Amino acid sequence: QVPLVESGGDSVQAGGSLKLSCQASTSISNRCTMAWYRQASGKEREMVSIIRGQGDGTKTYADSVKGRFTISHDEEKNTLFLQMSSLKTEDTAMYSCATCASYTGDKITRFEYWGQGTQVTVSS
Numbered sequence: 001q002v003p004l005v006e007s008g009g010d011s012v013q014a015g016g017s018l019k020l021s022c023q024a025s026t027s028i029s030n031r032c033t034m035a036w037y038r039q040a041s042g043k044e045r046e047m048v049s050i051i052r053g054q055g056d057g058t059k060t061y062a063d064s065v066k067g068r069f070t071i072s073h074d075e076e077k078n079t080l081f082l083q084m085s086s087l088k089t090e091d092t093a094m095y096s097c098a099t100c101a102s103y104t105g106d107k108i109t110r111f112e113y114w115g116q117g118t119q120v121t122v123s124s
Helices: none
Strands: 004-007 011-013 018-024 034-039 046-051 059-061 069-074 079-084 093-104 107-114 118-123
Touching (some): 004 093, 018 118, 034 079, 046 069, 079 093
Parallel strands (some): 011 118
Antiparallel strands (some): 004 018, 034 046, 093 118
């Protein structure tokens, strides 16, 4: 069973909106810390947003997406979302979700599960 399946990626014009979804398999806890990452062609993967699990709900965003992207998690369906608005060409990337973070102190060291990604392309 594939642990995480992303959907919602598409090609849009700058200024547009998209909503990404990430469905976790039933074998994965719905209490985990979950995240969205992205990787543009030729660049390193970067964190987009994190939502802390275990009932905490704290949300963290990369500076580049603050005020434009919103992360949310439907615990009942164990589905992670990323609402993206005011999209820019520099948001073009493969977006992947991850879940079940391991921590050292307050720092995330790894995620146990990763999805295969969904492509977002923003044109000017």
